Amino acid sequence: MKKFSRLGTFTLTLAFAILLILPAAQAVDFKISGQINRAILGGDNGNDSDVKFVDNDNSSTRFRFTGSNDFDEVWKVGIVWEVQMESNSSADDGIDIGQNGDVGGASFTERKIEFYVDHKKLGKISLGQGDTASNSTAEVDLSGTDVVNYSSIADMAGGFSFRDNDDNVVAFIGDVFSNYDGLSRRDRIRYDSPTFAGFFASGSYMNGQTWDVALRSAHEWQGFGKLAAAIGYVPGDNQRDPYKQFDGSISFLHNSGLNLTFAHGMRDFDGGGRDDAKNYYGKLGYQIGKWALSVDYTYSENVAQDDDEAKSVGAAAVWNVWDSVQFYGSYRWHELDRDNVSTDDVNAVMIGGRVKF
Amino acid sequence: MQIHQITPLKVLWIGLLMAILIGCGAKAGEFKQTAGEMKEGPGVLTGKEGEFAVYDSEKGGPFWKHPKEQSGEASEAGQTVTAAGEASQDPELSPETAREFQEFQEWKQEQKEFREYQEWKNSAEGSAEYREFLEWKEWKSYQEWKKQQGQ
Numbered sequence: 001m002k003k004f005s006r007l008g009t010f011t012l013t014l015a016f017a018i019l020l021i022l023p024a025a026q027a028v029d030f031k032i033s034g035q036i037n038r039a040i041l042g043g044d045n046g047n048d049s050d051v052k053f054v055d056n057d058n059s060s061t062r063f064r065f066t067g068s069n070d071f072d073e074v075w076k077v078g079i080v081w082e083v084q085m086e087s088n089s090s091a092d093d094g095i096d097i098g099q100n101g102d103v104g105g106a107s108f109t110e111r112k113i114e115f116y117v118d119h120k121k122l123g124k125i126s127l128g129q130g131d132t133a134s135n136s137t138a139e140v141d142l143s144g145t146d147v148v149n150y151s152s153i154a155d156m157a158g159g160f161s162f163r164d165n166d167d168n169v170v171a172f173i174g175d176v177f178s179n180y181d182g183l184s185r186r187d188r189i190r191y192d193s194p195t196f197a198g199f200f201a202s203g204s205y206m207n208g209q210t211w212d213v214a215l216r217s218a219h220e221w222q223g224f225g226k227l228a229a230a231i232g233y234v235p236g237d238n239q240r241d242p243y244k245q246f247d248g249s250i251s252f253l254h255n256s257g258l259n260l261t262f263a264h265g266m267r268d269f270d271g272g273g274r275d276d277a278k279n280y281y282g283k284l285g286y287q288i289g290k291w292a293l294s295v296d297y298t299y300s301e302n303v304a305q306d307d308d309e310a311k312s313v314g315a316a317a318v319w320n321v322w323d324s325v326q327f328y329g330s331y332r333w334h335e336l337d338r339d340n341v342s343t344d345d346v347n348a349v350m351i352g353g354r355v356k357f
Numbered sequence: 358m359q360i361h362q363i364t365p366l367k368v369l370w371i372g373l374l375m376a377i378l379i380g381c382g383a384k385a386g387e388f389k390q391t392a393g394e395m396k397e398g399p400g401v402l403t404g405k406e407g408e409f410a411v412y413d414s415e416k417g418g419p420f421w422k423h424p425k426e427q428s429g430e431a432s433e434a435g436q437t438v439t440a441a442g443e444a445s446q447d448p449e450l451s452p453e454t455a456r457e458f459q460e461f462q463e464w465k466q467e468q469k470e471f472r473e474y475q476e477w478k479n480s481a482e483g484s485a486e487y488r489e490f491l492e493w494k495e496w497k498s499y500q501e502w503k504k505q506q507g508q
Binding site: 029031033058062220221355 | 384395
């Protein structure tokens with residue numbers, strides 16, 4: 001970690017120095033921002049109940065450095081260095097009901113360490129650790145409640161487990177639900193095309209001879225609403241990703257505040273002796289004043305093992321009390337149907353706040 | 358299920374969706390990922406910008422301040438300048454500009470005092486007779502003071 005910190009500091013200093021040394025005829029900036037997102041998480045697994053103090057993994061505590069320099073009106077070169085530090089992540093197995101201690105060893109973990117070259121007409125190339133092209137394609141969400149509820153439902157209470165009648169751990173919530181959202185963040189090279197009629201395409205290539213592609217769109221109708229959508233495809237079939245994966249999501253926000261979101265993801269294990277795994281997610285929401293409300297439903301099958309069926313229903317309320325501060329509350333019910341095992345449902349309640357600084 | 362196959366039907370569906378969006382008069386919007394990402398907008402410490410600018414060439418170089426803070430600082434500078442004479446109450450006045458303006462005011466004051474000295478020197482008050490008269494006045498004052506001490 002020490003080595004990582006030293007290397008990171010050196011890289012950042014170097015990048016900042018380069019940005020300042022470069023001809024400043026065009027705009028140059030270097031900025032710092034971050035957020036803290038902490039919550040109280042209560043849970044009941046049918047045998048026991050507990051209350052935890054967690055970092056909300058839906059949008060973890062983090063900070064970032066960004067910098068950019070414009071050249072010749074059309075070029076922009078920039079850096080992004082974003083790290084997170086979660087003390088008691090809500091998705092960590094270590095916070096399971098019955099575990100009395102905190103998850104130790106909180107440390108910085110990488111999210112983005114990259115630079116990019118952007119041309120207004122040619123598109124953008126990013127090199128380093130960052131979003132793969134397919135990342136977040138199953139997570140488009142205009143509901144305004146994504147800070148606590150979105151298609152990656154395991155972020156809220158993924159560290160809680162389903163238990164059998166003898167209180168033995170059968171599976172963790174985080175293992176039986178997945179939205180199959182692309183390839184997350186990796187060390188890669190990524191290309192984003194310029195936007196054409198509201199659409200843009202992306203592709204990335206990374207270690208393990210793995211690549212992925214994605215298509216995103218955003219449109220607005222004056223006096224009616226806005227729509228955003230994305231699809232991603234991972235051809236996989238290699239040693240690093242021995243599967244193929246497809247996912248997509250679409251979200252519509254009407255001017256009245258009513259909104260609808262749908263996400264779907266599936267994974268083909270390439271004949272690895274597994275059935276295809278699937279996930280379906282739907283959300284109905286409403287925004288009124290400083291409030292955003294939603295209810296959602298998730299169905300996942302064959303995620304941890306064949307014939308698993310996992311279902312979840314959630315309800316969330318987010319209060320945007322000030323521009324920089326949100327308070328939220330969420331309830332989520334989880335069910336797992338697994339062959340030859342009887343498990344109790346898991347109920348979870350999260351109440352917390354996110355403060356941007 | 359062969360999900361990796363890009364069949365003509367899938368291409369057709371995507372093409373149809375694109376055509377519907379464009380055909381329905383939809384305007385291109387900005388795609389912003391929200392789920393899982395950091396909150397957009399203002400910050401409790403960073404204000405409206407939501408980011409602490411270590412350096413921003415468009416807003417006054419390193420550690421630039423928000424317009425509100427800038428106007429406050431300019432106002433303070435303006436008060437100092439007002440005491441010297443004129444002041445600019447421009448809320449967009451940067452600290453550097455305010456300092457330069459103050460230095461200009463001080464230079465103008467020095468010029469004025471120098472001109473007054475020159476004028477005095479060239480007047481009757483600057484002549485040798487006048488200086489002798491002043492010395493005689495001081496001598497008289499000294500004598501009066503000594504007389505009072507003697508009583």
